[in-house]
Amino acid sequence: MSTLPTSDLLEVDQLLGDAERLLAETIRRFVTDQVLPEISSWYEAGVFPRELVPRLGELGLLGMHLDGYGCAGANALAYGVACRELEAADSGLRSFVSVQGSLAMFPIWRYGSAGQKQRWLPGMAKGELVGCFGLTESDAGSDPASMRTAARRQGSDWVLNGAKTWITNGGLADVAVVWARTEEGVRGFLVPRGTPGFRTYDIHRKHSMRASVTSELVFEDVRLPRDAVLPDVIGMRGPLSCLTEARYGIVWGAVGAARTCFETAVSYARTRTQFGRPIAGFQLTQRKLVEMCLELNKAALLAHRLGCLKDAGRLTPEQVSLGKLNNVREALAIAREARTILGANGISSEYPVMRHASNLESVLTYEGTSEVHTLLLGHAITGEKAFS
Incomplete structure (x- = not known):
């Protein structure tokens, strides 16, 4: 009995180029060999294995739709195919790649200074460094413009206070891209792990996205140099x-x-x-x-x-x-x-x-x-x- 390939009955993949189809096959082999045998255990234990991160970097999946700084410079279709194949294994895997590339690397790449880009992007593309995106707050979810986290100038520095929650990769991150109110409007700040006054707390007892790190970020009089702010964007x-x-x-x-x-x-x-x-x-x-x-x-x-x-x-x-x-x-x-x-x-x-x-x-x-x-x-x- 012959059966139709019903998961792609419209032959959408035939609209892709050879490079995108090869990428899909490569990621399927990766998740089949290195993710699927363990994903149920990771999910039940509520862990995301950090050792996966450099492997994702080796595949060119971190910031893959960005140009330069070791990023793959792939087109949008390729990035989409990668997200599809990763989430076919688990949403937590796709979330990691999405947060790393689109929420942490993208604002540095798009709005950062030359120094910020050079400091962070090459290591993030390789998976040597992890980033997170601090926007959501306990009272500012669907209405992020009502955020309370704020930064004020003090001499040539900035002082950041507030908290963010439900932050994917927060407990893993080497740098947090944090959005805060300032006198000029909402601005983005790069806050490295280990900065005095910056702490993270992982959120446990989740019934969803268990193979993903979700955290609260807390900032108490976090002093940042003036070059910590993303220079090329102000506002939401x-x-x-x-x-x-x-x-x-x-x-x-x-x-x-x-x-x-x-x-x-x-x-x-x-x-x-x-x-x-x-x-x-x-x-x-x-x-x-x-x-x-x-x-x-x-x-x-x-x-x-x-x-x-x-x-x-x-x-x-x-x-x-x-x-x-x-x-x-x-x-x-x-x-x-x-x-x-x-x-x-x-x-x-x-x-x-x-x-x-x-x-x-x-x-x-x-x-x-x-x-x-x-x-x-x-x-x-x-x-x-x-x-x-």
Whole structure:
């Protein structure tokens, strides 16, 4: 019996170039050999192994869409494919790469001084140094402009006070890109680990993104030299542009998580027998698989289209919002439906479905909740702002 390649029924990968397809194969081999055998254990233990970081650097995945300073200078489609293949293994793996490249390296690359770029970017590209992005606060999640963290000038230095929370890579980071209020507006500061007054506390007891380090950053009279500030951006445009970069990766990453759940469900349905036959032969199971196939292939096509727009220099934040809103929502629906096909086995760590479903609950709300992306699109459609 022949079967269609239903996880790519529209042959979206045929739209990629040879380099992007080779990259996908390379990352699949990497995660198959070095991640998948251990990911369940890492997830259950709540750890992200630091030794993976230089391996990611060797593959050229850290800051891969940036030019110079040891970065790969890859196109947007290649970066998207990388995010897809990493999140097919686990959202925590894609989150690390996304935060390192799009949220920590990108603002230094885009808004930093020549000295800041040279100090941090080569080591971050190699995986010798880790960065994090400090924006979210306990009372300023979807409304980051209401942040309380502030920096004031004191002589030629800056003094930083405040706290950030739910910060991916925070406990691992050698440098934190921290956004704070100043008299001039919101500005970005580079805060190295070990700076007096700067502490991190890892957040435990998570039921999602367990193979990822999530932390609180605390700043108490942290004195920084004047060259710690990113010189080329003032205002919320800085952190929001970083989020747009990272959200693009999420659009692709969600496709990877959904693909794994779908392929797991198809394989299970073909081999699990009930009432004397594989459950793949039952109409309701087939309907579930068909609906999952539809949404997976549409999400893949959407991700590819946004990649083409980004490579053409035409991608807008609203288009990225559309992609994140749709693809994460549908990936989570696919994961949940796959769980029902696996029945009780669906909650076992023997299969990846429940892990992906739990992770996607976080992906659904971080870097812009579904509600926020809905209202951003509503503003684009109507011209009327539903929130300030």
